[in-house]
Amino acid sequence: MTESMMLTVARVAPEEPDRAEKHDGAEGHDGAEPRGLSTLPPAAEHGGRLERRLRSTDGELEVCLFGFPSEAAVEAYDAELRRLPDAAPDDDSRPRLLRLPLVFERGPERIRLWRCVGEWPVYLILDNDETLDEVDLLMVAEVLTDLDRHLDAGLRFAHGALGVADPLREPELVFYADDEWFLRFTEGCADPYGVGVMFRRHEPVRIEDLDEGEIVEWPEAP
Numbered sequence: 001m002t003e004s005m006m007l008t009v010a011r012v013a014p015e016e017p018d019r020a021e022k023h024d025g026a027e028g029h030d031g032a033e034p035r036g037l038s039t040l041p042p043a044a045e046h047g048g049r050l051e052r053r054l055r056s057t058d059g060e061l062e063v064c065l066f067g068f069p070s071e072a073a074v075e076a077y078d079a080e081l082r083r084l085p086d087a088a089p090d091d092d093s094r095p096r097l098l099r100l101p102l103v104f105e106r107g108p109e110r111i112r113l114w115r116c117v118g119e120w121p122v123y124l125i126l127d128n129d130e131t132l133d134e135v136d137l138l139m140v141a142e143v144l145t146d147l148d149r150h151l152d153a154g155l156r157f158a159h160g161a162l163g164v165a166d167p168l169r170e171p172e173l174v175f176y177a178d179d180e181w182f183l184r185f186t187e188g189c190a191d192p193y194g195v196g197v198m199f200r201r202h203e204p205v206r207i208e209d210l211d212e213g214e215i216v217e218w219p220e221a222p
Contacts, residue, residue: 049067110128114132
């Protein structure tokens with residue numbers, strides 16, 4: 001799998017019909033164009049290839065992972081996506097199309113990570129022998145398309161567990177190759193490492209003691 005990636009997430013209205021047209025970026029797959037992504041410009045024009053295509057069980061989310069030959073190709077494709085009407089919020093103020101260019105970076109020791117460029121820092125962190133195929137991209141998509149609810153759940157859990165009401169802010173999200181992910185509020189508390197809340201899928205389950213754990217300072221997004 002290439003190191004230059006683009007993750008797209010489309011929210012699809014339940015009544016929207018399926019499409020069965022060929023998508024130019026899906027060589028090597030079943031040839032069916034992903035429902036809800038039919039208006040995407042062909043990734044193949046930028047050397048892109050559809051690596052993974054997933055649909056939620058309720059049919060309302062389509063997730064596609066594209067591989068590209070370079071970061072420049074990802075940026076060129078992202079520029080096209082930004083011009084699409086579906087990239088703007090709809091009536092419930094959530095965008096129908098999320099664009100997440102994935103920037104690959106080598107971490108310390110055996111860690112590899114892809115940083116998602118977006119409103120808040122989002123990281124996909126893997127051990128050296130793990131691949132993006134092992135990441136539950138549908139879960140990632142469900143969290144990111146309903147981010148306010150998850151941030152609120154993390155805040156309420158942290159306030160209740162810690163017995164304080166600090167104005168926690170500046171979140172970052174870390175996903176792994178399992179059903180747990182990590183929400184860290186980096187500002188607004190006395191602890192210099194911030195406050196970390198571990199989720200199991202969509203529910204917060206515990207507070208992480210960042211003082212005792214290994215804190216890895218990832219490079220800031222440009």
